[in-house]
Amino acid sequence: MHTVLRSHAREVVIGPDRPFCVIGERINPTGRKRFAEALRAGDLSQVVVDVERQVAAGADMLDVNAGVPLADEAGLLARMVRLVQEHTDLPLCLDSSVVEALEAGLAVYRGKALVNSVTGEDDRLAEVLPLVKRYGAAVIALANDETGIPETVEKRLEITDKIVRVATREYGIPLEDIVIDPLAMTVGADADAVTVTLETIREIRRRYGLNMCLGASNVSFGLPDRATINAAFLAMAMSAGLTSAIMNALAPECVAAVRAGDLLLGNDPWGANWIAAYRAKAAS
């Protein structure tokens, strides 16, 4: 199954037979106090810096989040999306829990965006899916609902099942435009958190063949040397069937783990990308 995302000038294909799609997570004010303050004051200069650094680090797509408390998130996200498009032709992932912000972002986006995100909750599905359909976008769907983040694989699959059914039958969204987030929780708070995620990935791949995306940096929250843990997790998750991640593209360990994973899983024939990346690094 292939999920195709586009900017005005470039196409990215997410799929199990493609190199893993690295979605840079950096353009997000959560936990970045100075960035949040600058955005609220209307200063978007850091956004340009974040775009350029992530593009240089090898991101395939960029996530854009404008979640600044007490700010007009819709207006801000639209401004940020416009600005990001001026500085890169990578396709974008529009990230908000505010439906009006998603709509404002989609309205100014040129291409086919990845909407981040909807959940299995009835009201969220009813708000977000019509937008996804109207703009011909793809959507990340989190395998949780109003009862919380399920601790078991079975419950996550049940919610996946519901989302797929509602999105395809009630809204006519093509199956390939649904990207499931199997939910990665922090291993520092629960030793079994990642094994549940990996098993969910395997089952979604086996039963639906759907593409999947998750926030990979969650797993290492509260632990030292996060990049090493994230890199190991990414390689494991790829092996289980994960096809994209919103991740720290600025951590060389993580990007290297993903690209080595591509090679090892047969998605970088003859190591062409791996060798080219090595030469580029050696030359610089």
Place this chain on the structure above:
Amino acid sequence: MNEQDVLRGLYDETLAGNGPAVLDLTNRGLELGLSPETMLFDALIPALEEVGARFERGDLFVPEMLIAGKAMAGAMEVLRPLLTRTGASSIGTFVMGTVKGDVHDIGKNLVNIMLEGAGFTVIDLGVQVPPERFVEAVREHRPDIVGFSAFLTTTMPMFKANINALVKAGLRDQVIVMVGGAPVTQEYADAVGADGYAADASSAVRRAKELLERRRALVS
């Protein structure tokens, strides 16, 4: 092993998050005739405070903080019934919940563990807690503090809705309101009219104690 050894051991093993050893030492302390208060205030609470301080300095990490909190909670199960008799069982009551529309609870649970470790009685209402349930819980349990947790910019406005519901029920003046969660800032906490905010579990405990002391000083 004398009383000093037990107290020192309790402090060290709580700091190390060694649950079985903490439980064992708690029982041994009781056998030696140590008072529950002495073990609580001279060993367990100072150990948890040290855990918090080391966490804030970056010398301890989340799993270490969690197991220390759990080790302490294990000792508290033995001590609480004994402490209740002397009235020293709890330094305050804290009603906690993730706001309506939000299912995130890792941060909230961490704060709960640290609060319990610090000697608070915590009543956890879980996730997706609507304003009326917070009001009910405040009316029923008469907590010193009520805490609202939110992880999303979309659900943060529920802080205000919860506070409005407390005002409407005539309960706002009877309880301290604390808010927290990844996107929350001090500025936002001020804007919605909360009494306190903290950025992580350890500072939440410190802030809760400060607010409680201030409130009690005003009342007395």
